[in-house]
Amino acid sequence: MNIAQANDLVLMLAPDEKRFLIRLSAGAQLHTHRGFIPHDAIIGQPFGNAVKTQLGQRFLLLQPSTFDLVMHVKRASQIVYPKEIGYIVLRMNIVPGARVIEAGTGSGGLTLALSRLVRPDGRIYTYEERDDMIELARKNLERIGALDVVEIKQRDIRAGFDERNADALFLDVREPWMFLAQAHAALKGGGFFGSLVPTANQLTDLLREMESWGGWSDVQVIEILMRQYKPVADRLRPEDRMVAHTGYLLFARAVARMPARAEIEQADEQTESE
Amino acid sequence: MNIAQANDLVLMLAPDEKRFLIRLSAGAQLHTHRGFIPHDAIIGQPFGNAVKTQLGQRFLLLQPSTFDLVMHVKRASQIVYPKEIGYIVLRMNIVPGARVIEAGTGSGGLTLALSRLVRPDGRIYTYEERDDMIELARKNLERIGALDVVEIKQRDIRAGFDERNADALFLDVREPWMFLAQAHAALKGGGFFGSLVPTANQLTDLLREMESWGGWSDVQVIEILMRQYKPVADRLRPEDRMVAHTGYLLFARAVARMPARAEIEQADEQTESE
């Protein structure tokens, strides 16, 4: 049934498109810039209907999307945005059942999105060092009920990851090139690697280390730009300003480390002489 | 176990990054521009390893991602690209268990991607009128084993959709504004609506019809641009050319149709006079 019930996480959309994400609880109240609504007036309403504040302002009762949940994460750090997360999902083969490692957790926005997509049997293992981030991410994940498929681990990843044969691994850390061996050890053969870095210098450092370390193939580097339009039929135009940069995305596949070129040539010579 | 087996769908990556998507079958052969490989030489190999052609060229044995599968769809029409599909997934709340309607099917690229993400309990209902497209999409979906969660329906959608209370509905048709009532009837309250149109004219037509018909809220219009880089540490630069446009994406939520403004004012007056 498509009716809001106590304990549901719902999105209330104000007439000016302001958004309120709340967990419905009998007796509680939603206070907004346009008046308040008792949760009891929301509970029992069909989704897609409007509920009025005491000032007569109509708020739409909606189920939040993964997009909404990511955008409502309480953040203490730069989050990974839906435009990047969506592409990560397709490129890194995030599907129901996938076992995915992530570091660092940060505010937990990416963790949250991935956790929704690997259900019911998949699992997200997310690593973070900082106390404050761990606490914040845990709250963000708890709020949407994601903790049953997410394991948060407070750890310095220089020591490596606990998991083996992971399907995918994403590094959202300052120096991802420091952890390539650890990532490779945790991934299954052909496993999906991804990383997000804000500067071109980090990107060249990461590429250089991947080139010299070996063990990575099908490397792709991209940026995703999103251009938003004012959705008005008679005055259609792009918004004046846009997010120009969140980061460079790098993807690769973990493969058997190639023998060094010298070894290859030697082997080839032997083959030829046989 | 992470070992290639007969009947697996695998991606063989050539040294020049050319990609071959094949279903492994004992006795069969993969013929490429760099020589051939008997499938029997692949079967039993661990993923992430290289297998040589008779010419000594190393091909990497990889599991295909959703991205790879979409890009390998045999196409007779413009496909929806991964950069758009990824964003659709987050914005339209495509999660395991979702029931999603789509029209038209086209080559089945979007169908394929969605089908992987709603497993095991979700379902994709995809509508298409044209015989040739139905046949092509069926082949594309069958190849990756998606037909257990996809229903292909050959139908003119002017007559409406069979489903009710769908979680999400995506229109990839020439005149999406013709089918807003049908879409609204098929969606649950607050259900997720999306559409992709190539021209600004179609976009203004769609926006105009949504504005006048009512029943839609939280409308967002965006374009996703992807900029690809040459992944070389010492000569990092964007590719010379990029895809500048695939289409404009429009998203909205199906909500209770508002009474017309006149009716609202009348109702308000009555309330006040009571």
Added chain:
Amino acid sequence: MNIAQANDLVLMLAPDEKRFLIRLSAGAQLHTHRGFIPHDAIIGQPFGNAVKTQLGQRFLLLQPSTFDLVMHVKRASQIVYPKEIGYIVLRMNIVPGARVIEAGTGSGGLTLALSRLVRPDGRIYTYEERDDMIELARKNLERIGALDVVEIKQRDIRAGFDERNADALFLDVREPWMFLAQAHAALKGGGFFGSLVPTANQLTDLLREMESWGGWSDVQVIEILMRQYKPVADRLRPEDRMVAHTGYLLFARAVARMPARAEIEQADEQTESE
């Protein structure tokens, strides 16, 4: 000589890159967020040198570029930005000696830039209806000494332009499609037409009118996007946010109006039967 002199228009660049455009005048003072500098301390200094405020802050003494002048225009309206002006200059063949018509004047930013490029023998004829804009533009142009090559005309351009055989004509007005006949009459054969409109609707209206009216050829529609980087060697990255849209640029050439298709076919038949 490359020495600042009384009455020079100079740019003073603060340590935090804030910019002050001033006309040097003996006895005057420049007051800034970092202290003040008497103009007399600037007069006589070589360009490229620093001058200190009483607080010891070093301000660089620079000659302003056309870019700087445009960006310092006092504005009461959306200006045309340097990224667009630069392209206009090349596409519309703005060269020394050119006679250019422009409407409306607005704050005079484009007028200013064009005036610098047609010297010494060219001329800018700029049309504007509004009193307040005329006054503002006159001040902006006077400040940089442009009025000797610019004629400002307060006029409703529905009545047409005074000039004939103009080299180029630029329309920066709300409904440029209303003035195509007037523009065509003012331009020389093959003359350069340009326009800037913020919405896709205006663009389709303009294109439609050009198509039906005839007399225009080599039509090009573009957008110019500028992406700015933080210029730091060790942390190179695009700025977080960018201007996503100022407007759509349309360019065309004024040509002899073609006879309507019917007339052409009739004429061709006659030719053939002769």
Added chain:
Amino acid sequence: MNIAQANDLVLMLAPDEKRFLIRLSAGAQLHTHRGFIPHDAIIGQPFGNAVKTQLGQRFLLLQPSTFDLVMHVKRASQIVYPKEIGYIVLRMNIVPGARVIEAGTGSGGLTLALSRLVRPDGRIYTYEERDDMIELARKNLERIGALDVVEIKQRDIRAGFDERNADALFLDVREPWMFLAQAHAALKGGGFFGSLVPTANQLTDLLREMESWGGWSDVQVIEILMRQYKPVADRLRPEDRMVAHTGYLLFARAVARMPARAEIEQADEQTESE
């Protein structure tokens, strides 16, 4: 008079928008994919009129713009595109009378554009090492009659530039950071410096050298992206593909070299103790 005459450089625009740049010469013929036209049939025609081939195809007779001339340069190297040139003109204060240094000349596209804008009294000094490039550029510049304001110098710029107090200097070379001292010596105080490099690595090298060498201020790094639209009123949409990258533009002003930080602090201490 706006009539095509012998020896004029004209642009003939085919019905399919193909463009032919020719120098009119009595007795000569223009051969195209749509038939031929004797130059004598063009000479005497008003610009903006159509001239027919022997096959009845109408070609428009137009005066070429700076844009057209740059795009018609015969090229043996990557050229600087109009979108970048336009911005260079405004940012580097290219105005009538300016003295501008450029290296390397390449095919001469930027040289050509600048030469048109500094007339009648300005001058372009362009440096190039390679014989073949010198020859090609000379032909390209001669064709449009630019050699009276351009001096081509075959020289290794490591030895420096001949000019002093130049208004502006543009480096379009592989390793611009090698020539900062030479550029600084050639520019007037506050003179305009610009450079175009294709890779992020070159950009960080250039930024690093500027930072450590000193003598540069107001550094800006940008990319210009141009998005082209199909100019059709009823099917307005961006072109499918676009040029994603030509290069990163860097601009700076040549200023008095700052004393090193240590020297500044020492000097400040002395000032304070006085």
